[in-house]
Amino acid sequence: MTTLTIPDHMLALDARDPLASKRAEFHLPRGVVYLDGNSLGALPRRVPQRLARVTQGEWGETLIRSWTAGADAGQDWMALPDRVAAKIARLIGAAAHEVAVGDSTSVNTFKVLAAALGVAGPGRRVILTDADNFPTDLYVAQGLNALLGSTLELRRVPADDIEAYLGEDVAALLLTQVDYRTGRKLDLEAITALAQAKGIVTVWDLAHSAGAFPVDLSGAGADFAVGCGYKFLNGGPGAPAFLYAAERHHDAAPVAISGWMGHADPFEMARDFTPAPGARRFVAGTPMVLSLSALDEALDVFADVDMEALRAKSLSLTDTFIDLVEPLAARFPLTLVTPRDHARRGSQVSYRHPQAREVMADLIQAGIIGDYRTPDILRFGFTPLYHSHADVWQAARGVQAVLEART
Ligand SMILES: Cc1ncc(COP(=O)(O)O)c(C=O)c1O
Ligand SMILES: Nc1ccccc1C(=O)C[C@H](N)C(=O)O
Structure with missing residues (x-):
């Protein structure tokens, strides 16, 4: 150049x-002028040193003891998803216990869509979405419907007309706030209010929102949301994603992937699933410590922003x-x-x-x-x-x- x-x-x-x-x-x-942070955020300088510490020290030296080492100070690997959740919560206007971190955005979309359908009113059988939604959102909705015996209808309409389609038969509204092609941003607060007035449960994909501008899920009274760790949060390629579940849904929403790391006491090794308090119940399996550590460190860039x-x-x-x-x-x-x-x-x-x-x-x-x-x-x-x-x-x-x- x-x-x-x-x-x-x-x-x-x-x-x-x-x-x-x-x-x-x-x-x-x-x-290079790098204009692709909405696909893979640039590398925060502090991340490589953290990864060196985690690999050489925590993995290399402390080995399995790292799962619990420093638990009193909240520094153990077991609580790492919760620490990262708290940092993301600040950026999306949520309480820390309403956010769970891990898996991909696609998997989290499955989890929250299943949860949303589980708390939707009886007799509602439509998932309403944007016809131009990001493919993974459409595919996950299709897959979930197939799993449910194709009892639902995935109704795809232009996002700009969404208001006209908020009908009595809609169970869940699945929308991406910022369109990945055009960059068009939806009014999350207004659409959430309109949908909820019709008894519809909202699921927001914040892939192109989180870390790009302030989001206020609590202020909007949103139900569920998901987002990526590797775009504007700069957590690195394949960084863990997040999900949001409003506190009022925690007791009633089904946990579709009820894994042992979302259990109230994983090492009790109980035979039945008892969910952990809050959104932690949605953390299905073993936390991805290396990539969570990178994301944890990357989020500190936002601390004074x-x-x-x-x-x-x-x-x-x-x-x-x-x-x-x-x-x-x-x-x-x-x-x-x-x-x-x-x-x-x-x-x-x-x-x-x-x-x-x-x-x-x-x-x-x-x-x-x-x-x-x-x-x-x-x-x-x-x-x-x-x-x-x-x-x-x-x-x-x-x-x-x-x-x-x-x-
Ligand atoms: C709106 C939206 N949702 C989801 C994803 C990605 O999901 P995943 O991280 O599971 O590949 C992307 C980008 O890849 C996206 O733009
Ligand atoms: N995860 C990826 C892996 C490989 C290549 C691109 C992506 C993206 O994130 C694309 C992005 N979601 C988009 O809005 O186009």
Whole structure:
């Protein structure tokens, strides 16, 4: 990538950025503008040392004793999922005992959808979802329905019209707050209220929300949610995911994967499942200590972050990118598909382009790493913890250069 002179007004925006110092807490490879933190967050610098400690010290030296070592201080491996849950809870407006960490987002979607169906009113047999929802959400709903003898209907409708479909036959509403293609953000609070007024249980996928902007599940009175550890939470490839279950559902919601690590006393080795208090009951099997440790350490980057400042910066970055790329739409077949309205935008900007796949390949070649998504989407993710307006400017110039070179 050639070195460009960054204009003063970009540098001025960066000079006023209250989160500017956070960038130094990440390893960002040279010669690259990395706009894919919505798929795999960058590496926080503190993670490798933690992993070295966990592998050499806790695994290598302390061995099996690490499961209980430091339990009095809450430092044992057994409680690691709970410690990570508490850190995520702060970012999504939940109480610590309403969050469980482990497994993938897909598996957690299965768990909370099953739980939601278990607390839904009698006679309701529809799972309502966005026709363009992320595939895993659709597939998990299909799989769960098959397991239940295909007694349910998966009703797929456009997310923008969801209100019109909140009927008396709907058991659960399964929605992803920020669309992975367009970056369109749904009003979680308003939709939750409308659904609940119709007796519908809500399940939110926060994959592109958690760590990208403040989420207030308690304030919204949401029922259930899931999210990824490896995107905006920067927990590393395949990081454990999280689920949220509102306290009021803990007693009644079924635990579909009732494993021994969700038992009230795993080492009692009892014959029957007695759930642990709170959302811990949803932790099915042995905690993934190495990846949980990486996520635990990565979350400490958020410890002193004001989430409102994070949101303000995210919007400034995406506004700047939209403004800089706008003149190109007049010259090239580039169409903005991300809402300009702040309230309806996540932390990414996407465009349609007839040769999106090839354009993204050229951009990646030029060191601007974003994503191509079928059928014709160019997607650029912005992570307010480590991006600067200078990055945004370089990325926009890169888009211009690639489009010009292709004509
Ligand atoms: C909305 C959404 N849900 C779920 C997932 C992923 O689930 P998993 O981590 O199980 O692959 C993704 C991305 O992969 C996603 O964008
Ligand atoms: N988990 C992955 C593994 C491999 C490649 C991409 C992903 C993603 O996370 C994709 C992302 N969910 C998306 O919104 O497109």
